[in-house]
Amino acid sequence: MSLPIKIKLTVPLFLSFSLLAACGGGGGFSDDTSGSSTSSTDTTSSTTSDTTTGDTTSSNTGSDTVSSLRLTASSRQLLSDGSQPITISALAKDANNTLLADAGIAFSVDNEADLPAASGETYVTADLTPGIPKNRQLVVTATAGSVSESIIVDVIGTTATLSGPSRIAINAPTDYTLKVADSGNAELGYVAVSLPIVSTGACTVSTDEILVNGEYQTDAKGELSYQVTGNSGGTCVIAVNALGAEDEQAIEVSGDV
Incomplete structure (x- = not known):
């Protein structure tokens, strides 16, 4: 009676390691993919931060x-x-x-x-x-x-200058002149001015000039002519304000000149 023969196969250790590596390879790629996703998230976060910083800088210049x-x-x-x-x-x-x-x-x-x-x-x-x-x-x-x-x-710099005699007779209209010039002493022609007024004393001021739009104007030489008449003896002071410039003149009124 013949006995059955048993055969035992032995797998080398290095071959087992090789097979294990081959079977577990898919898990290794999965880990790599997960790492790539994390990196992508970090990049997005960085981009958002940069954009916010840019907006802040821009608003500071408004x-x-x-x-x-x-x-x-x-x-x-x-x-x-x-x-x-x-x-x-x-x-x-x-x-x-x-x-x-x-x-x-x-x-x-x-x-x-x-x-x-x-x-x-x-x-x-x-x-x-x-x-x-x-x-x-x-x-x-x-x-x-x-x-x-x-x-x-x-x-x-603009000036208004009154000129004429310092002494006049009663009831004798006398000619005077108002001249207006700028800071460079250039004549200011055709500018609106007010007629000089009597501030003190018994005098009357009048003019033959024509009103333009309700105002008197200087002529081409920057002048306005007017007359002063003394009504009684004493001192008469007339004053003017033209283009913000002021002047005044004292006139003595007597029975004869």
């Missing part, structure tokens, strides 16, 4: 961030003939006193003066001219957003 304005003038006196404009300058600052560029600063002025649009980025300027040759105060204003600042500039 005019709504202006906290204060500094407004200056190269002079507070402006000659009435316009020969020497003065420079108006303005700076805008935020709450931290940081200078702001492109803050949208705008200039304005009253009383018929001329002021062009501001130019520049951080330090904005414009040249102010009188517009009309009248002595007066101007209010210059700079505005950026809801913030404004104002300064006062005086227009100066």
Whole structure:
């Protein structure tokens, strides 16, 4: 009777490791894919952060961030003939006193003066001219957003000069002249003026000039002619205000000259 023969197969250890690696490979790729997804999420987060930072920086340059304005003038006196404009300058600052560029600063002025649009980025300027040759105060204003600042500039130099005899006879109309000139002594022709008035004394002032739109005007030489008549003995003082310029003259009135 023959005995059955048993055969035992032995798998080498290195082959077992190889098979295990082959079977577990899919799990390894799955881990790599998961890591890639995490990296993608991080990139998206970074992009969102950059965009937010950009928006914040942009909003800081708008005019709504202006906290204060500094407004200056190269002079507070402006000659009435316009020969020497003065420079108006303005700076805008935020709450931290940081200078702001492109803050949208705008200039304005009253009383018929001329002021062009501001130019520049951080330090904005414009040249102010009188517009009309009248002595007066101007209010210059700079505005950026809801913030404004104002300064006062005086227009100066126009003169009104009364001329004529210092002594006249009673009841004898006597000719006088009012002459108006700007700061450069140029004659101001065809400008509206008021007739000189009697401030003290017994005198009467009259003129043969024609009213234009309810006002007297100087002629081409910047002059207005008028007459003064003494009504009684004593001293008569006449005064004038023309284009913001003032003058007065004392006249002695007597029985004979």
